[in-house]
Amino acid sequence: MNLLKRITFFKHILSIQKKYYIYIFFILLHLFLFNINTAEWGDSYRILRSAENIRRLTYETKEKRPPLVAAAIAVRPNKVDAVTWGRVVMFVFSILSLVVFDKLVSIYIKDEKYQLISLLFFVFNPVYLYWSIRIMTDVPFSFFVLIAFYLLLKWKNSLNVKKSILLGFVCGLAILTRFEGYLLTLSIVVGVLYLNKEFLLRLIKPKVVIDIVIHKIRFLVPLGLTTLVVILPWLVFRNPLDSKYLDEPEYRTYDLRMAWIYFVSILYLFGFSQFFYFIFKNPAGFIKFFKQNLGIAAFTLLELILVLVWPAAVPRLFIPIIPFLIIAFISLLEKADARDSKARPLDICVIVFITFFYALSQYVLKLQFLVASRNILIMIFLIQLVLMFMLVSNKRKGFMAIAVLSMLVWSMSIVYLHRNLYYSIKNASEYATNNLSGRVGYNDVNGVSNWYINWSGINKNIGGYYFEPLQKSDLDFKKILKKNPDYLILTNEHNPDMNFDFSKRPYLTVVKDFRYNVNGRDFFATVIKFNKDYYK
Numbered sequence: 001m002n003l004l005k006r007i008t009f010f011k012h013i014l015s016i017q018k019k020y021y022i023y024i025f026f027i028l029l030h031l032f033l034f035n036i037n038t039a040e041w042g043d044s045y046r047i048l049r050s051a052e053n054i055r056r057l058t059y060e061t062k063e064k065r066p067p068l069v070a071a072a073i074a075v076r077p078n079k080v081d082a083v084t085w086g087r088v089v090m091f092v093f094s095i096l097s098l099v100v101f102d103k104l105v106s107i108y109i110k111d112e113k114y115q116l117i118s119l120l121f122f123v124f125n126p127v128y129l130y131w132s133i134r135i136m137t138d139v140p141f142s143f144f145v146l147i148a149f150y151l152l153l154k155w156k157n158s159l160n161v162k163k164s165i166l167l168g169f170v171c172g173l174a175i176l177t178r179f180e181g182y183l184l185t186l187s188i189v190v191g192v193l194y195l196n197k198e199f200l201l202r203l204i205k206p207k208v209v210i211d212i213v214i215h216k217i218r219f220l221v222p223l224g225l226t227t228l229v230v231i232l233p234w235l236v237f238r239n240p241l242d243s244k245y246l247d248e249p250e251y252r253t254y255d256l257r258m259a260w261i262y263f264v265s266i267l268y269l270f271g272f273s274q275f276f277y278f279i280f281k282n283p284a285g286f287i288k289f290f291k292q293n294l295g296i297a298a299f300t301l302l303e304l305i306l307v308l309v310w311p312a313a314v315p316r317l318f319i320p321i322i323p324f325l326i327i328a329f330i331s332l333l334e335k336a337d338a339r340d341s342k343a344r345p346l347d348i349c350v351i352v353f354i355t356f357f358y359a360l361s362q363y364v365l366k367l368q369f370l371v372a373s374r375n376i377l378i379m380i381f382l383i384q385l386v387l388m389f390m391l392v393s394n395k396r397k398g399f400m401a402i403a404v405l406s407m408l409v410w411s412m413s414i415v416y417l418h419r420n421l422y423y424s425i426k427n428a429s430e431y432a433t434n435n436l437s438g439r440v441g442y443n444d445v446n447g448v449s450n451w452y453i454n455w456s457g458i459n460k461n462i463g464g465y466y467f468e469p470l471q472k473s474d475l476d477f478k479k480i481l482k483k484n485p486d487y488l489i490l491t492n493e494h495n496p497d498m499n500f501d502f503s504k505r506p507y508l509t510v511v512k513d514f515r516y517n518v519n520g521r522d523f524f525a526t527v528i529k530f531n532k533d534y535y536k
Contacts, residue, residue: 025123037421038426045451048455051074086135090134101146103150109330127322145299148170175231270407271410342394373520432489442466500526508531
C-alpha cells in the first residue's frame with residue numbers, strides 16, 4: 001500500500017507542467033541568493049530611509065524618488081529589520097513578474113518548448129536577476145509594465161470603461177514607482193488607440209484616424225482620470241518638472257566611449273553574445289513584432305531614448321524592456337528553427353564579429369555588467385566560442401543549451417563579484433553602532449554608514465554626519481575639532497586609491513581596522529577615536 005502511494009505521488013509530480021519546475025527553481029534560486037549581498041547600493045539606503053520616514057508619517061522634501069516601493073517596505077513588521085523586509089518585497093515582486101511574464105509569453109508563443117525557453121531566458125537574464133535581489137525600484141516597476149501590457153492585450157477585444165479604469169490604476173502605481181511610469185502611461189494610450197489594426201493600416205487617411213480617436217476617447221478619458229487621481233497626492237507634494245532627475249544629464253559626458261557602452265550593453269543584454277545575430281538574420285520579423293504591438297514598441301523606444309539621454313544606470317534601466325526583447329527574440333528563434341537555414345558566409349562574419357567584439361569591448365571598457373574578472377571573463381569567452389561554433393554548424397539544440405549555460409554563468413558571476421560590495425564600511429559602521437557612543441564623522445558617500453549609524457535604531461546614543469577629507473590638511477587637528485566628532489570612520493570604498501597615514505597624527509587613535517581584498521582590490525574602513533584634549 002505504501003509503495004502504491006509512493007508510485008502515485010511520483011506520477012503526480014511527473015504530471016506537473018514543466019514550466020512549474022522552472023517556477024520552483026526560480027524560487028529556490030532567489031531564496032539561495034536572498035542574503036548573499038553583504039550590503040545594498042547607495043540608492044537602496046535612500047529608499048530604506050524614505051520607508052522609515054513614511055513609518056513616522058513624514059517624507060523628505062528633497063527625496064526625488066516616488067514613494068510606492070518605500071511605502072511597501074514601510075509596512076514591515078516591527079520585529080523584522082528594514083533591509084530584510086526590503087529584500088522580501090523584492091522577492092515578492094520578482095515572483096509576480098515571472099507569473100505575469102509567463103502569461104504574456106502564452107499569448108505570443110504557442111509552442112510549449114519555446115515557452116519554456118522564454119521562461120529560462122527570463123530567470124537567467126543577468127541584468128534582471130541581479131537587480132531582482134537588490135532593494136531597488138526597477139523590478140517592481142517592470143512588474144507594473146508587464147501587468148499593464150498583459151491586461152491591454154487580454155482585453156483588446158473587450159475593453160470597456162471599467163477595464164480602462166483598472167489600466168489607469170496600474171499606470172498610476174507605475175508612476176508612483178518610477179518616473180518612467182509617465183512613459184508607460186503614454187505607451188498604454190498608444191496601445192489603446194492601436195487595438196484595431198486599421199489605426200496603422202489607414203493612418204494616411206485623417207478622417208479614419210479621427211473616427212478611431214473619437215471611438216477610443218471613452219476609454220482614454222477614464223484611463224487618464226484614474227491615473228491622475230492615483231498620482232494626485234504625489235503631484236501636490238512633488239512637481240515632476242522640478243525633479244533633480246531632469247538636471248542630471250547636464251553632468252554627463254556624451255562621447256564615443258559613452259555611445260560604445262550604450263550599444264555594447266544592448267548587444268550583450270541577454271548574457272550571451274549571439275543575441276544580435278538573430279535580429280540581423282531576420283530584421284523584418286523583429287520589426288514585425290513591434291509593428292503588431294505598437295504600445296510595446298512606443299514604450300521600448302522611449303526607454304531606449306531615456307537610457308541614451310541618461311546613461312549613468314546602464315544596463316539597469318533596460319530592465320522593463322528585457323521581457324519584451326526576450327519574447328521578440330524567441331519568436332525569431334522559433335522561425336529560424338522552422339526554416340532550419342544554414343549560416344551564409346556573411347552570417348558567419350557577423351557571428352565571429354559579435355563574439356570577438358565582446359572580448360574587445362570588455363578589454364577596453366572593463367564594464368561590471370560584462371564581468372570584470374579576468375579568470376571568469378576567460379571562461380565566459382570560451383563559452384561564447386562554443387556558441388559561435390554551434391551557430392556556424394547549425395546545431396540549434398546545442399546552441400540553446402549552451403546559451404542557457406552562458407546566462408547562468410554570467411548571472412552568477414555578476415552576483416558573486418558584487419556580493420561583498422561595501423563589505424568594509426558596513427562592518428565598520430555596525431561596529432560603531434554596537435560599541436560606540438557620541439558623534440561619528442564618516443566619509444562614506446554610499447549611504448551605508450548613514451543608514452547603520454543614524455537610521456537603524458540600534459544605538460540611540462550615537463549620531464553620524466558626513467565628513468570628507470578631500471586633502472591631507474583636512475585631517476589637521478584644528479579642522480577636525482571644528483566638526484567636533486568623537487570618532488571618525490574613514491574608508492576608501494568609493495576611491496580605492498585613497499589612503500591615510502594615521503601614524504603622523506597622534507591625536508587620531510585607531511580603534512578598529514576592517515580590511516578586505518575584494519576582487520583583487522584592497523578596501524578598508526578604519527574606526528578612529530579623535531582625542532580632542534590631545535594638545536591641552
